[in-house]
Amino acid sequence: MSVSRDDFSIAFRSALLQRGGAQKFSVLSLIFLALLIFFLDVYGVKFTKPIRGFLNDVVYRVSFLASTPTRFFPQAGKEISSFFNLKKENEKLKAEIEKYKSLQLNVEFLSDENKNLQKILETEYLNKNLTNIVLAKVLVDKNSPFLKSIIINKGTRTGILKGMPVTKDNYLVGRVVETNYLSSRVLLLNDLNSRIPVTLDQGAQAILSGNGTVNPILEYLPEGYEIVSEVNVFASGKDGIFSPGTPIGKTNDDGKINLFIDPNQLSFVTVNISQQKKDGF
C-alpha cells in the first residue's frame, strides 16, 4: 500500500516539477504564471490594458497573414467558376439593369415623397446619422463553438468605441465589444451574449437574443403574440445605440430569425461612429 502511495506522489511531483531536455519550464511554474496573467487581465489592472491592446493588434495582424492561404484557395475556386459563367451572368445582369432602370424612377418619387412627409411630421430623417461611417475589413473570422465574433481592422485611432453598431449593406450585423488602437472585436447578433431591442413589422417590441446558431430568437414578445413567418425585424433603437429602423432579418417558420446578412460570410463591414460621438458614448 505504502509503495503504491509513494509511486503516486513521485509520479505526481514529477509531472508538476519535471524539467530538463526540451522542457525548460516546469508545469507548475507555468500554471502559476498563467494564473497571474489571467487575474491581471480579468481585474483590468491599469498597466495591463495597453499591453493587452498592443498584443491584440499584433496577434490579429499575424493571424490575418497566417489565414491568407486559407482565404486564397476558396476565393480562387470561386473566381474560376465565375469566369466560366461570364456570358450567362452578362445576360442576366443586362435584364436586371433594365428592371432596375424602371424601378429607379419609382424609388426617386417615393423617397421625395417620404422626405416631404417626414418634414410635415417634423421627424428626423432616419439616415441622417449615417453620414459618419467607417468602412472596415474583417481581419479574423474564426469560428468558435462558444463565441461568435469577428475582428475588424479599425480601432480607436479611427474613432471606434465600445458599443458602436456594425452594419453591412445597411443591415445590422453586431456591435463593437472590444477596442484596440488598430483593431476591434465585433460581437455578432447570433452570439449567445448578444441582446438587441427590436421592433417587428406590426409594431411589436421584443429582444433579439443570440443562441449560438445562425438563427437568433425573439424573447420578451407581448403576451399572446404568435410569431408568423416572413415578418421583418428592425432595430428599435430603444437602447440609444442602434439606429432605429436598421433592418436585421425576417422570421421563419420555426419562429426564429433568418438574418439578412450571413454572419459567416463577412469580409467588409461598416461602423456608424456619428451617433456615439454626438452622445458622448
Next chain:
Amino acid sequence: MSKGSFVYKIYNAGPLILLYYLCISEVDTNLEKIFEIFTLNFQIILIFYWVIKRPDIMANGHIFVAGLVNDVVMGFPLGISSLSYLIIIFVGTYVRNKSVNTTIASDWFTFLMAMILSNLLFFSLLNNFSELGFSYIKIGYNMFFTLFMFPIFWLLFNIYQITFLGSRDA
C-alpha cells in the same frame, strides 16, 4: 533519415507548428457550417497525444504561448487556454510517468480524464471571472466529439510518428 538532418527537424517540429497555426489562423476544427452540432477541440488532442508519446517535441513553454495566442484570437481572458492546456500536459505527463506501455484504449480513457479536468477548470474560470455566457449543451457536444474523434487522430499521429519520426516512443 538522420536525426540531425533539416528535413527531420521539420518533421519533428510538425506537431508544434500545427498547434501554433491552429491557434493563430482562421483555420478551425469546428465544422458547424456542415453539421450544426459538430465542434471539436483539436488542440487538446494534439497536445495530449504528443505529450504522452514524444514530450521532447512539445515543449511546455511553447504550449503556454500557443494558449495565450489562442486567447487573444478567440477573445477569452488571457491565460485561460494556457491553463487548460497545462492541465492536459500535467495529466499526460502523470500517465506517462505511471505507465510502462500505453495502448489506444488506455490513452483514450486517460484523455477523457484530462479533458474533463481541463474543461472543468476552463469553464469554471470563465463562468466566475468573465461576463461571457456559454451553452452547456454546446460544451457537451464539444466534449463528446473531441472524445469520439480521439482514436482517429491517435491513429493518424501514430502513422506520422512511425513514418517521419522513426520510433513509437521516445
